[in-house]
Amino acid sequence: MDTSIDDLLRASAPHRASTDGMVAAEIDRVGIAARVHAARRRRVRRLSWVAVPVLALPGIALASTAGTDPRMIPDFEIPISYVTDTGREVSCSIELFNGEMNYAETNTKAVEFIAAQNWEGVGQRIYDEAVKRDAAGDFAPFFGAAQDVIFAGADEYILPGDGGVGSDTDCTGELH
Known part of the structure; x- marks a missing residue:
C-alpha cells in the first residue's frame, strides 16, 4: 500500500456540499492555512518554554544578589566639575572602592591616601x-x-597583587 496519510485523510473527509471548483479550492486553502497557523503556534509555545527561563535567569541572579555586593557603596567619592572650551559646565563624580581579593578588602591604605588629598x-x-x-x-x-x-602619588599604596583599587564613574568624558 502506497497511500499517504494525506490520501487517507482526503478519502475519509465528508463529501462536499458544493461541487463548484472555486469553492472547493477556497475551502482547501483555508484548511491548509489553519493547519500552518496551528503548527506555528505550537512551535512558538515550545520555544517559549525554553526562552522564558533563559531570559529570566539574569534577572533572577541580579535580584538575588542585589544589596549583597560590598562594592555597591563606594569607599570614597571624588566630585568632578569642569568647564569645557565651549563654555559648557560639566559635573559628575568618580567613586573609589578598596581593592579586594576573595571578597575581602585588601587595599584600604590606597583609598585612605586618596581620600586625604x-x-x-x-x-x-x-x-x-x-x-x-x-x-x-x-x-x-x-x-x-x-x-x-587621581592616582598621582598613590603608587606606593597600590602594589601588584594586592587587589588594587576599584573605580566607577558617571562621567562621560565630554571634552568639547
Whole structure:
C-alpha cells in the first residue's frame, strides 16, 4: 500500500456540499492555512518554554544578589566639575572602592591616601590633561587623564597583587 496519510485523510473527509471548483479550492486553502497557523503556534509555545527561563535567569541572579555586593557603596567619592572650551559646565563624580581579593578588602591604605588629598579643582585639572591627550590622539583621553591625576602619588599604596583599587564613574568624558 502506497497511500499517504494525506490520501487517507482526503478519502475519509465528508463529501462536499458544493461541487463548484472555486469553492472547493477556497475551502482547501483555508484548511491548509489553519493547519500552518496551528503548527506555528505550537512551535512558538515550545520555544517559549525554553526562552522564558533563559531570559529570566539574569534577572533572577541580579535580584538575588542585589544589596549583597560590598562594592555597591563606594569607599570614597571624588566630585568632578569642569568647564569645557565651549563654555559648557560639566559635573559628575568618580567613586573609589578598596581593592579586594576573595571578597575581602585588601587595599584600604590606597583609598585612605586618596581620600586625604585636596580635590578642589581636580575636575578642571583632569579636563586640561584630557584635552592635551585628545590633541595627541589618545584613546579615551578623559579617563586616562582622570586615572593619572587621581592616582598621582598613590603608587606606593597600590602594589601588584594586592587587589588594587576599584573605580566607577558617571562621567562621560565630554571634552568639547
